[in-house]
Amino acid sequence: MVLEEFIGIAAGLLTTIAVLPQIFKAIKTKEVNDVSPFMFIILCGGVGLWTVYGILKMDWPIILTNGISFILNAIMLYIVLVSSKNKVKA
Amino acid sequence: MVLEEFIGIAAGLLTTIAVLPQIFKAIKTKEVNDVSPFMFIILCGGVGLWTVYGILKMDWPIILTNGISFILNAIMLYIVLVSSKNKVKA
Structure with missing residues (x-):
């Protein structure tokens, strides 16, 4: 290699x-009070676009790394949003 | 384009x-208690390597985006480390 x-x-x-x-x-x-949800919104947008870029180029390394990254960042964004929603209710 | x-x-x-x-x-x-320093250590490592990758390929878009990303993530890592050091002193 x-x-x-x-x-x-x-x-x-x-x-x-x-x-x-x-x-x-x-x-x-x-606890996720100190974590910025906007960071993960922008990251999801960015790696999401990189995944589309990889599909347009049929470049599997780009599709795989950014596809997985999109899922993981979406999970983190979900955790932050759910936590801040619960804080509003409390 | x-x-x-x-x-x-x-x-x-x-x-x-x-x-x-x-x-x-x-x-x-x-406040950065809830922010993981390990995320930014790994991110700095990753975008740092992407910058080296861009230099080896003389690919300016890769060098610029990852070089700037390295600086920004290093700033965030510094903020988290300094803050946790101050917390230890307090």
């Missing part, structure tokens, strides 16, 4: 899983 | 600026 390919795969892997520690922390502590 | 190029530029722009709302929220509220 060429060095470039290795770096590209490692970079894609890291940026895809980056949101996982934030999801685990939010589930564990049930 | 081809549709693909437009979508790629929009996607790159969104994923680059995504961390800005979190930085503004952290500066405004001075």
Whole structure:
């Protein structure tokens, strides 16, 4: 494998899983007051568009990394929105 | 401009600026307890590697979007680390 390919795969892997520690922390502590929902709205928009870009180019690495990233960021956005809705009710 | 190029530029722009709302929220509220530092450590690693990838391929869009993203995520990581250090002292 060429060095470039290795770096590209490692970079894609890291940026895809980056949101996982934030999801685990939010589930564990049930506290997300300090987390900005707008960050995850914009991230979902961005990686969503990267997924469309990958589909238009039929580039599977781009489709997979950004597709998974979209799902994970959407989960985090859901956690933040549900939590702030519950806070309004309380 | 081809549709693909437009979508790629929009996607790159969104994923680059995504961390800005979190930085503004952290500066405004001075609270980052619920924010995971590991997310930003992994993100810095990922976009850092994407920047190296762009340099190896001499691909300026990849270098610019990920280089700026690296700086912004490093700023957010600094805010989280400094804040948790201050909390330890208090």
